[in-house]
Structure formats: C-alpha cells, structure tokens
Amino acid sequence: MTWDNQAVTELIVTVLTNGMSGIFGYSPEPGAGNLLFSLTAAPGTDQYGNAYESVLDIGAGVFQVDDAGNMLMFNPAGNLMVSLIPTTPSLIIYQNTSPVQGPILFAFAGTEVTDTFGNTIGEGTTLGYCGVPSVTPGPSSILLYCDGAGNLQALTADGNTRLIAAV
DSSP states (O other), X not given: OOOSOTTOOSEEEEEEETTEEXXXXXXXSSSTTOEEEEEESSOEEOTTXXXXXXXXXXXXXXXEEXXXXXXXXXXXXXXXXXXXXXXXXXXXXXXXXXXXXXXXXEEXXXXXXXXXXXXXXXXXXXXXXXXXXXXXXXXXXXXXXXXTTSOEEEEETTSOEEEEEOO
C-alpha cells in the first residue's frame, strides 16, 4: 500500500531526533504553535519550540493522558478544568475562572484524594461551588448547588428549588 499524497508533512514519526522521540501531528504544517497532538514516552519540546507532555497530549495541552493513566482537560488559558484519575477513582471538575485557576466545582472520589493543587477531597461527592447557578437542568435531571449561605439546594427542570441540607 502506498500513500498517494506525497506532500503530507503534518505527521512526523521520529525516534530520538533532535532530542525528541514519538509521534507528532501538526497543522497546517510543522512549526511553532502548530503542534496538534503528540504521543511520547516523556515530556519535552519539539524542534519548533512546542512543549508537549508525556504519553498523549492533544490540542497543545487541551487534553492529556499522562503515564499514570490520568486524563486531564484544560481550557485555552491552560487552567485545569477536568481531572479523571482512575487509580483512586476520582473525577474533579473545576470552575472556569480564566485566566486564573478556578476552585473545585464538583468532585466524585472513591477514596480520599489530594488534587494537583493540594486540595483534599473526601470520599464520596463534593460540591465546591457556592452561588446561584446560571444554568437550567435538563428535563430529566436536577442541578445540585450550594447557595451563598452554604446550604445544599436542588434545582429541578421546572425551576423549583428544594433545600437538601442546611448548615
């Protein structure tokens, strides 16, 4: 089988070339700021100055899977938005407060875990955001939130609010 388009230069497979080793995808062409994804054994910087993380890095850092199997998603400002850690297991969602890192919005943890920023998250479900939500839940769901007083509230699709737990 041959590759019909000999002009393809967006995909580079390299082994210890210029200090980098892995599979690198670029668009529209290889160059600074054009790295779309990398699949590598170790973090580094490519020959064009693009930094990449170990294992899988998509969208120049927007989605990463590290060598421990953790899945991380970042906003365009580079702030961590979602962390999925299968070994604990835990799922942590952070509030989008770009350009600074946001606080924990919601977390599920199978065991007590410490996140990247040193926050200890207890086993179970953690609700970290306090304030009236700006979204409406879907027709078959509810939205749990912490009001300004620290009470746990539930907002239903029909707009009704119910107190779940008071402080």
